Amino acid sequence: MIEVKNLTKKYGDHYAVDHLSFQVEDGQIYGFLGPNGAGKSTTMNMMTGYLAPTAGMIKVNGFDIMEEPEAAKRTIGYLPELPPVYPDMTVREYLAFCAELKRVPKKERLSAVKEKMMELGIEDMANRLIRNLSKGYKQRVGFAQALLGDPQTLILDEPTVGLDPKQILEIRELIRNLGKKHTVILSSHILSEVSEVCDRVLIINHGRFVACDSPDRLEMGGKGGTTLLVAAEGKRADVLAALRTVVQVTDGDLTEDQGVVSASIDVPDRQDIRGRVSAALFAANCPVVEMRTKKANLEDVFLELTEGEEQADQDDQEQTDSEAEQESPASDKEEPKLHGEEEQKEDQA
Amino acid sequence: MRAIYKRELRSYAVSMTGAIAIAVALLIMGLMFRNYNLSTYHLLTFSYTLNNSSLVFYIVVPILSMRVFAEERKLKTDQLLLTAPVSVGQIVMGKYLALITVFAIPCVITGFYPLIMLRFGKETIKWDYSALLAYFLMGCAYLAIGMFISSTTENVIIAAILSILFVFVTQMISNTYTLMSASNFAALIFLVILAVLAGFLVYFMTKNYWAAMITISGLSAAWLITYAIKASWFSGKTEAVMKVLDFATHFNDFANGSFTIPNLLYFISAGAIGIILTIQSVLKRRWS
Ligand SMILES: Nc1ncnc2c1ncn2[C@@H]1O[C@H](COP(=O)(O)OP(=O)(O)OP(=O)(O)O)[C@@H](O)[C@H]1O
Numbered sequence: 001m002i003e004v005k006n007l008t009k010k011y012g013d014h015y016a017v018d019h020l021s022f023q024v025e026d027g028q029i030y031g032f033l034g035p036n037g038a039g040k041s042t043t044m045n046m047m048t049g050y051l052a053p054t055a056g057m058i059k060v061n062g063f064d065i066m067e068e069p070e071a072a073k074r075t076i077g078y079l080p081e082l083p084p085v086y087p088d089m090t091v092r093e094y095l096a097f098c099a100e101l102k103r104v105p106k107k108e109r110l111s112a113v114k115e116k117m118m119e120l121g122i123e124d125m126a127n128r129l130i131r132n133l134s135k136g137y138k139q140r141v142g143f144a145q146a147l148l149g150d151p152q153t154l155i156l157d158e159p160t161v162g163l164d165p166k167q168i169l170e171i172r173e174l175i176r177n178l179g180k181k182h183t184v185i186l187s188s189h190i191l192s193e194v195s196e197v198c199d200r201v202l203i204i205n206h207g208r209f210v211a212c213d214s215p216d217r218l219e220m221g222g223k224g225g226t227t228l229l230v231a232a233e234g235k236r237a238d239v240l241a242a243l244r245t246v247v248q249v250t251d252g253d254l255t256e257d258q259g260v261v262s263a264s265i266d267v268p269d270r271q272d273i274r275g276r277v278s279a280a281l282f283a284a285n286c287p288v289v290e291m292r293t294k295k296a297n298l299e300d301v302f303l304e305l306t307e308g309e310e311q312a313d314q315d316d317q318e319q320t321d322s323e324a325e326q327e328s329p330a331s332d333k334e335e336p337k338l339h340g341e342e343e344q345k346e347d348q349a
Numbered sequence: 350m351r352a353i354y355k356r357e358l359r360s361y362a363v364s365m366t367g368a369i370a371i372a373v374a375l376l377i378m379g380l381m382f383r384n385y386n387l388s389t390y391h392l393l394t395f396s397y398t399l400n401n402s403s404l405v406f407y408i409v410v411p412i413l414s415m416r417v418f419a420e421e422r423k424l425k426t427d428q429l430l431l432t433a434p435v436s437v438g439q440i441v442m443g444k445y446l447a448l449i450t451v452f453a454i455p456c457v458i459t460g461f462y463p464l465i466m467l468r469f470g471k472e473t474i475k476w477d478y479s480a481l482l483a484y485f486l487m488g489c490a491y492l493a494i495g496m497f498i499s500s501t502t503e504n505v506i507i508a509a510i511l512s513i514l515f516v517f518v519t520q521m522i523s524n525t526y527t528l529m530s531a532s533n534f535a536a537l538i539f540l541v542i543l544a545v546l547a548g549f550l551v552y553f554m555t556k557n558y559w560a561a562m563i564t565i566s567g568l569s570a571a572w573l574i575t576y577a578i579k580a581s582w583f584s585g586k587t588e589a590v591m592k593v594l595d596f597a598t599h600f601n602d603f604a605n606g607s608f609t610i611p612n613l614l615y616f617i618s619a620g621a622i623g624i625i626l627t628i629q630s631v632l633k634r635r636w637s
């Protein structure tokens with residue numbers, strides 16, 4: 001159980017984390033989502049006692065991280081953004097050191113180290129210098145370190161960064177398994193990862209709370225719901241009239257290009273109206289040339305939610321508005337053009 | 350603490366820095382011993398050897414201490430230490446004990462030299478060992494300060510240069526007493542310069558511009574007023590202030606047979622200040 005209340009971190013005049021509050025129940029996998037610079041790592045650094053908050057409270061498994069740091073830290077395993085490994089040690093030496101640091105009793109140390117190496121698939125690397133390991137293996141060594149001492153809570157900052165697709169699947173499976181016994185908080189900007197692994201997702205932007213819900217509910221809750229994209233030949237007015245017999249549409253939903261009229265229709269209540277739309281257009285003598293439904297996925301919701309935030313304080317950050325123009329979600333009419341603020345890291349899996 | 354102590358010792362061993370530091374110390378002290386006690390000068394007191402071995406600190410202190418915290422910060426392994434269930438005090442002490450363990454090795458080996466001199470007579474043997482103790486404690490004080498310097502930066506080169514500078518100032522300052530004008534006005538100027546330095550220190554510690562300005566102007570004003578009222582108060586103040594930093598003279602007092610508690614305490618408190626400042630500096634970083 002982790003309680004975070006009004007957590008704030010100020011760097012100069014800039015809020016890296018701004019009055020953030022949330023709770024993580026035991027046995028849940030909690031996803032921490034936000035674009036670059038949203039404050040994910042800063043929040044995690046404060047939760048693990050590495051950074052001191054400017055204001056606010058953090059309670060980890062009943063211990064206040066500021067007041068009883070050692071008791072609280074004993075219950076946390078932390079994998080920071082960069083694995084905190086010593087290049088001049090071998091994997092085994094390093095993990096043995098971590099085990100002692102985390103107060104694993106002397107008798108159990110060797111077996112604990114061995115067990116974690118097995119779990120992360122790094123037994124073969126046991127006697128290699130960490131300096132010589134590839135990035136993915138360093139990441140796994142860092143992960144093994146976080147598991148030592150069997151902490152109740154695992155805090156993982158972008159645990160799959162630097163891994164190859166096969167390893168990503170393995171690590172996700174591992175996280176899912178760990179989630180059965182531990183409380184896990186992981187940060188990511190890979191949306192599919194979060195929606196696949198996490199029970200709940202917390203979205204933050206510019207250090208502020210944006211949304212928190214289960215991935216399914218977030219997807220459904222997006223303004224878009226389902227969107228139907230239709231393209232038909234014919235006059236704009238005819239198409240509009242035909243569509244109006246089936247659903248509510250405005251002229252603004254339509255675009256015309258070389259005699260083909262395309263419409264993007266918000267479908268209420270997730271109905272299936274494809275048949276009726278097709279029939280209506282056929283009756284109006286406007287042959288349908290293309291039709292597809294587009295469900296709002298977490299990606300859209302994410303962009304939608306963080307976009308609104310960004311408009312509120314664009315000057316807040318030296319945001320390079322990379323013109324990664326994504327397929328606009330259904331709510332195009334209310335929102336100005338979307339800017340892909342988020343680094344579109346595709347899930348290679 | 351044990352885990353950190355062992356890891357540090359191990360890293361001194363595998364990175365060779367420990368071996369280099371020990372070899373340098375033994376080489377310099379051995380040469381000086383040969384010069385002053387065995388051949389060239391044939392002096393009977395071992396403290397001359399130690400007195401002329403201050404070069405050891407210029408090399409050993411930066412080699413051993415520059416990486417202690419600076420490297421951890423660069424590698425981000427401080428995230429591991431500071432989120433582990435150990436206190437900052439334990440982390441600092443674990444590292445410090447490893448530092449002085451390495452430094453103790455050449456000191457213990459050098460401890461056999463006075464025995465070689467036994468054939469010249471044993472009157473001075475008590476002095477010899479009290480001088481060696483003072484030498485060791487001076488080294489411990491330097492290492493604590495060096496560790497503090499290392500905790501303030503991510504750059505090991507800067508850490509090394511600053512600790513060499515510190516050794517230089519504390520070894521050489523006694524030579525400047527005669528250069529310093531004894532006038533009260535000169536003392537005033539000196540104290541104002543110190544106030545400015547204090548201001549920089551305050552700014553460095555708090556990153557607060559106003560606190561620094563208040564420190565500088567407050568101290569300077571206080572001294573100007575004192576000077577206006579009673580200029581004679583400033584006589585001898587320059588030297589008194591500089592004595593605080595004068596490691597060499599304190600060592601000499603000690604080595605020349607006056608095994609006094611204040612001199613002993615001087616080095617022990619210098620070491621303690623270094624440790625406390627290190628802990629503060631590591632804790633402070635969390636708030637920045
Ligand atoms: N030491 C620091 N000094 C000043 N500003 C900082 C410092 N550390 C972080 N910040 C700022 O705080 C904000 C949050 O950074 P943080 O690293 O927590 O983001 P993040 O969500 O982890 O991003 P990413 O996805 O890139 O890892 C950023 O705007 C960053 O510039």
Ligand SMILES: [Mg+2]
Nearest residue numbers: 040041042081
């Ligand atoms: Mg981050």
